[in-house]
Amino acid sequence: MRIHFQTLGCRLNEAETETWRRDFLDLGYHDAHHPEEADIIVVNSCAVTEEAVRKSRKLARRARRANPTAKLVLSGCYASLDAERAAAELGVDLLVGNPDKHRLPRLVQKAFAATRPASTAIDPAPAPRLPQGRQRAFIKVQDGCRYRCTFCIVTLARGEERSRALDEITAEIRQLYAEGVREVVLTGVHLGGYGAGLGYCLYDLLDAILKQTPMPRIRMGSLEPWDIPKGFWSLFENPRLMPHLHLPLQSGCDRTLRRMARRCKTADFRDLMEIARKRVPDINITTDIIVGFPGESEADWRESLDFIARMHFGHVHIFSYSPREGTKAASLPDPVPREIKRQRSETLHALAQRMQRETLEARQGTTAPILIEAAPLHGSERHYAVSGYTPNFLRVAIDGLGAEAANQIIDVKLRASGDHQDRFLVGHPTAGPDPATAHAAPVIHPPRS
Secondary structure, three states: EEEEEEOOHHHHHHHHHHHHHHHHHHHHOOOOHHHHHHEEEEEEOOOOOOOHHHHHHHHHHHHHOOOOEEEEEEEEEEHHHHHHHHHHHHOEEEEHHHHHHHHHHHHHHOOOOOOHHHHHHHOOOOOOOOOOOOOEEEOOOEOOOOOOOOOOOOOHHHHHOOEEOHHHHHHHHHHHHHHHOOOOEEEOOHEEEEEEOOOHHHHHHHHHHHHHHOOOOOEOOOHHHHHHHHHHHHHHHHOOOOOOOOOOOOOHHHHHHHHHHOOOOOHHHHHHHHHHHHOOOOOOEEEEEEOOOOOOHHHHHHHHHHHHHOOOOOOOEEEOOOOOOOHHHHHHHOOHHHHHHHHHHHOOOOOOHHHHHHHHHHHOEEEEEEEEEEEEEEOOOOEOOOOEEEEOEEEEEOOOOOHHHOOOEEEEEEEEEEOOOOOOEEEEOOOOOOOOOOOOOOOOOOOOO
């Protein structure tokens, strides 16, 4: 049986899809790189915004049109929140809601055990457990959220918090390392709530991964600013924990934050940023901002914009607010007109691009270890065959290397791109690549001084 995956939305969805893929391969299924080649198509959907719902429905319809004879499986947040409509309108053969996501491969196997079109009578060659050229894997460590931000539907779609056992996570990471992965990203709906009910916390998880696995590079997904555990900053003394944090601010105005039911005031966020940059000098902090939240006055907006500028983020994900049925914010008074939201979004994009460019230029002339990815990058001046990320998650186009260097960690001298429209650095290796080291055990550097 050949199976094809399509994923929309967050890194947690990506982590779940990667896990499904490995489980299906263990069950004897084979990868289909294109939906037209598949016997089964699995769509992992998103519903964080109305636009995400629209895209999820479009993705399912496109999969059905691409291969009308394949069995269509729909999972994810859209499947959980609007199951009846999805089943009735999208031609779905099997719906798997979020509570049953962990059983999806077995549910598919049971539902379609007798399905075997004549075109699959000759099995393709076994596929690797990870896609070719994959250097990074997303690891789901936690699901669900205890908080109820007024704009968020995900807490309803994902349900109550639950965490995976620590030993199970470290075993998965060791297995991924054995298969060639050189970087993992820990993901969860409420990552900072990891271990609730198990007697663990996020510190314990990170400490165990650093001590019990050889994975060279460890990253975290989005982490709420009020969730930093005790002893957290000392973990960054180990250079295998990458110095990048994504801390969602959502607004730089306390009045707006109260309407959002956020648990962090701007003063708290400012203090956290100061501590982070003092304890981890090369840290890159990125964030999320919602523009045009209901009741956001011109004064609120100006206050927010000024605070964002003072925080000097390395990157800003910008969302124009749109009502999401089922959330408290959808019924709040004083909606912001669409044209004002558009203007504010454009202003914030301009600020975010300036801050990002200044962040990149500050790295000019430095050297950083880059995990090389066989991912081409096209800039304003030229095309680069490979790229990668600095430890603090800045994109780098690599001069002088080809795809044979993929999956190696190589020291690269950095410079800013010649065009301010480019959102990446350019780098040249300080020494030539050694293909023999592509899958070798990592060199564990001493802690940062």
